[in-house]
Amino acid sequence: MTDDPFENMLAQMDRAEEYADVDHSIFERLKHPERTLKVTLPVELDSGEVEVFEGYRCQFDSARGPFKGGVRFHPSVTQREVEALAGWMTWKTALVDLPYGGAKGGVICEPKELTQNDLESLTRRYTEGIRRMIGPETDVPAPDMNTNPQTMAWMMDTYSMYEGHSIPQVVTGKPLEIGGTPGRVEATGRGVSLVTERLFEYLDRDLSDASIAIQGFGNVGSNAARLLDESGANVVATSDVSGAAYDPDGLDVAALGAHVDAGGLIEEYVAGEYRGNADGSSWDDPDAITNAELLTLDVDVLIPAAVEGVITADNVDDLRASAIVEAANGPTTVAADKALTERDIQVVPDILANAGGVIVSYLEWVQNAQEFSWPLETVNAELERRIGDAFDKTIEQYDAKQLPDLRTAAYTLALERTAKAHEYRGLFP
Numbered sequence: 001m002t003d004d005p006f007e008n009m010l011a012q013m014d015r016a017e018e019y020a021d022v023d024h025s026i027f028e029r030l031k032h033p034e035r036t037l038k039v040t041l042p043v044e045l046d047s048g049e050v051e052v053f054e055g056y057r058c059q060f061d062s063a064r065g066p067f068k069g070g071v072r073f074h075p076s077v078t079q080r081e082v083e084a085l086a087g088w089m090t091w092k093t094a095l096v097d098l099p100y101g102g103a104k105g106g107v108i109c110e111p112k113e114l115t116q117n118d119l120e121s122l123t124r125r126y127t128e129g130i131r132r133m134i135g136p137e138t139d140v141p142a143p144d145m146n147t148n149p150q151t152m153a154w155m156m157d158t159y160s161m162y163e164g165h166s167i168p169q170v171v172t173g174k175p176l177e178i179g180g181t182p183g184r185v186e187a188t189g190r191g192v193s194l195v196t197e198r199l200f201e202y203l204d205r206d207l208s209d210a211s212i213a214i215q216g217f218g219n220v221g222s223n224a225a226r227l228l229d230e231s232g233a234n235v236v237a238t239s240d241v242s243g244a245a246y247d248p249d250g251l252d253v254a255a256l257g258a259h260v261d262a263g264g265l266i267e268e269y270v271a272g273e274y275r276g277n278a279d280g281s282s283w284d285d286p287d288a289i290t291n292a293e294l295l296t297l298d299v300d301v302l303i304p305a306a307v308e309g310v311i312t313a314d315n316v317d318d319l320r321a322s323a324i325v326e327a328a329n330g331p332t333t334v335a336a337d338k339a340l341t342e343r344d345i346q347v348v349p350d351i352l353a354n355a356g357g358v359i360v361s362y363l364e365w366v367q368n369a370q371e372f373s374w375p376l377e378t379v380n381a382e383l384e385r386r387i388g389d390a391f392d393k394t395i396e397q398y399d400a401k402q403l404p405d406l407r408t409a410a411y412t413l414a415l416e417r418t419a420k421a422h423e424y425r426g427l428f429p
Ligand SMILES: NC(=O)C1=CN([C@@H]2O[C@H](COP(=O)(O)OP(=O)(O)OC[C@H]3O[C@@H](n4cnc5c(N)ncnc54)[C@H](OP(=O)(O)O)[C@@H]3O)[C@@H](O)[C@H]2O)C=CC1
Pocket: 143, 144, 145, 146, 147, 188, 215, 216, 217, 218, 219, 220, 221, 239, 240, 241, 242, 291, 305, 306, 307, 308, 327, 328, 329, 354, 355, 357, 358
């Protein structure tokens, strides 16, 4: 089996094809991105050196509406990865029934080695590079790994400078002060938490007291951890690149959040080098484990919330979680997926589990178009309604068609909706 995320995305589509009511020629069309732009980004760094970065924006499919999807800054970004992520965005927006297509952007860089000025220069260069592709009605970027509201503010400002007036709607995930919506920062984690609650209801299991391991404690992982902790579940492990913290009695999620917000690493936290309060003491005393060990913990729910391709043929037999909720995009390879299906381990697929982010991005975009702002309660209620509806429709499809797993159910819905849009619009204009 392959490590290539794009091949993995295609294999996920292939698994769903036999159950999807989609004409084969349209299905074949859906395997190809509309376009990918590669940009060269020379940036003068604070150090005085000029470094030449490489970036991409892939627009995968626009049959259902403007392209939509985040921008990732990471050393392991590749064109194939960006294209896979753009494909997943297409299936995600279709599954949760947003009037969008799918896109994704990425820049190959190590943000930890860049200053704030470097990041601003790189973001502005990247935005300039892709600015003919993006726009409020054509392609609307948003945050993903290592990008955040500040990144979106620089993108919006750069785009607006070229257009000659402010265009907040060109990106979502902006700071509140320039047209962001309340609730977007935590939206993906909130969606993960809501979907986990729904899964437990469906399985007739009690989430309070369930043990949860979360790989990744960034935007998505930390917010999912906080909200699941608040709903009574027991978050027993989490990680960053430096390693994982494990406490079978439950981690102090708030303390861990304060430590990471203050710039601390998980390996420092487990070593007692606590940054979250003035006296430097740690609030709990977890064990240090590796990221690989976290994935195989005996827990009720495993939530991968970092990178793709972490649950593979090599470790799937060692997994002991009874359910998996995919907060990350593409964390499970198809080979592992088949093994999980055979073992009856329920997997809530990424295109459903992490759709809270793009749902609230859509709500931000709509507010910008209306030049009106909604309170947090309205945004959260609409998020819950939309992701809950997508969850219910996925379960209905899974039960009604006796499908092998939830991913196949989600893909058949998404592929059928996208194919229908192609049919109505005409495949061969
Ligand atoms: N942000 C969003 O709204 C959305 C994000 N997603 C997906 O969720 C996932 C996480 O995104 P997000 O939280 O925004 O990203 P962040 O950059 O905020 O956080 C990523 C987290 O994963 C950790 N991490 C990175 N690489 C590895 C690795 N190889 N092994 C273990 N941990 C690792 C990071 O550690 P460290 O800090 O040490 O680097 C960090 O804790 C991605 O797959 C993303 O595509 C999906 C939908 C929307």
